[in-house]
Amino acid sequence: NAGVTQTPKFQVLKTGQSMTLQCAQDMNHNSMYWYRQDPGMGLRLIYYSASEGTTDKGEVPNGYNVSRLNKREFSLRLESAAPSQTSVYFCASSRQGASYEQYFGPGTRLTVT
Amino acid sequence: GNSVTQMEGPVTLSEEAFLTINCTYTATGYPSLFWYVQYPGEGLQLLLKATKADDKGSNKGFEATYRKETTSFHLEKGSVQVSDSAVYFCALSGEDSSYKLIFGSGTRLLVRP
Numbered sequence: 001n002a003g004v005t006q007t008p009k010f011q012v013l014k015t016g017q018s019m020t021l022q023c024a025q026d027m028n029h030n031s032m033y034w035y036r037q038d039p040g041m042g043l044r045l046i047y048y049s050a051s052e053g054t055t056d057k058g059e060v061p062n063g064y065n066v067s068r069l070n071k072r073e074f075s076l077r078l079e080s081a082a083p084s085q086t087s088v089y090f091c092a093s094s095r096q097g098a099s100y101e102q103y104f105g106p107g108t109r110l111t112v113t
Numbered sequence: 114g115n116s117v118t119q120m121e122g123p124v125t126l127s128e129e130a131f132l133t134i135n136c137t138y139t140a141t142g143y144p145s146l147f148w149y150v151q152y153p154g155e156g157l158q159l160l161l162k163a164t165k166a167d168d169k170g171s172n173k174g175f176e177a178t179y180r181k182e183t184t185s186f187h188l189e190k191g192s193v194q195v196s197d198s199a200v201y202f203c204a205l206s207g208e209d210s211s212y213k214l215i216f217g218s219g220t221r222l223l224v225r226p
Contacts, residue, residue, distance in 0.1 A: 004156070042219050106155060
């Protein structure tokens, strides 16, 4: 029972490089989310997908793009990485909407030099 | 807009001590309230929730009561264990945007034997 999986676990990028963080869930959830976690700031929502085929901006979307590839998968892309994007990124899913329990992946620790 | 304020940590307690972590919120209407816990090196997991005023959420000996009059959702446990050492996040999902969870900054709890 995998739940929410994320790849990679760790990544180091140089400024200006691009990369895609992958996320998949096997719980048949409709809603998926991408957060970033920075020290002393809790988690901040980057983008979310209420259901397959839709995506919306969260609190801190600048510098990121997302794709809801199908019901299971929701990827996050950094087109031109900046040091300010050094963070831990979490993917989450829920049955439908934030009032339902969100299940989190183990996170990706990204460093941009 | 909606916001969550948590007491700053770290909170250091001896095993079997009583725990309170304060959480207050600002929101319009009647949000749902949550406590999530993050163990070292892991993603967040739901600890408990409450969806309406005066509801009490409980799980694993932890409790929190939704107090609309004081806009609070304080987390309590009567006797903490070393295994409770983690970071605790208070969060809300508001009526105005049911797909967004707003997190507090987190409170680190360290329980010593």
